[in-house]
Amino acid sequence: MPVAGSLSRIFPFLSGEEKEAFRQVTPIYPFSTTDYYLDLALRSKAVRKMLFPSLEEIDPVLQSFGEDDPLREEEHKKTSYLTHRYPDRVLVVVTNYCPVLCRFCMRKRNWLKPRFFITEEEIENVLRYVSANETVRDVLISGGDPFYLELERLEYLISSLEKIPHVEIVRIGTRSPVTDPEWVLKSDICEVLKETSKVWVNVHYNHPDEITELSTSAVRELQKCGIPINNQTVLLKGINDSADILENLFRKLQSIRVRPYYLFRCDPVKGVLHFSTPISKGIEIIRTLFRRISPLAIPYYAVDVPGGLGKVPLMPERYRKEGDKFVLETFNGRKVIMEDEFPPKGE
Known part of the structure; x- marks a missing residue:
């Protein structure tokens, strides 16, 4: 869970610029972490960049090119928690809570809202909408992190969705095996998931340093429940924007039976643009990877088009x-x- 007093704990390990970033940035974009991920950040430069605030987050010139919601998720909402853009799938953002606030978060706008979790009443609204729209075969449950929703509520949402005949897939997007694996191992989330029949889990590893022994144990626990696991990676400037790093990451993911699914170009979100890479960078990386590793280890490279126009896979x-x-x-x-x-x- 989030580290109480973590700022005082880590300040002795920060550079002068990092300390200044904490002072200036966190009143705008807050900081939160787990003990586990904080310890990893102190050992890994890549994780450190993903976790610690940077003055670039509030650079007025650079961030002026971003938007709070460039993908127009709010505009496409059909209920307070459900977005329907693609004909066959919907997104349900069940909470804005994550124990770790990753600096590249595409929903950074939700950090600024009071903490919310989907209510029982809003779950019923979601179920009514999905039931009435027979083109919907795929429901993505996201956040924040859905694994921190009250388990009885999450179980009810999943089981109810699985009872809708035209719903064939229920996907859950979580970063908890990466940032909080101890919680995954200690909670009853696997007890909930092992009773499901349509659930897939998408985890979110961005760098090989995140694949630790403890994180792998959390993934193994989910796999024991019979849950297929895919991975989504964001291409991040100065962190993983090289073929060598991503080759290492995707090979390691394969070794723990996690399929690399998407490599996303960093979305043009305000407060995130300092991580952005040229579109051509991702294409060239994928081209290089095709020469080195099996296609089973190569994800789709995708760009989410601003204006809510959806994802476009871009392969060489x-x-x-x-x-x-x-x-x-x-x-x-x-x-x-x-x-x-x-x-x-x-x-």
């Missing part, structure tokens, strides 16, 4: 069409010409 182009033939690029860069179909047209 490895083919072009010339007449009735295709020029294909192999994993090692070799160009190969193949017919579009067999037998070739005109023969």
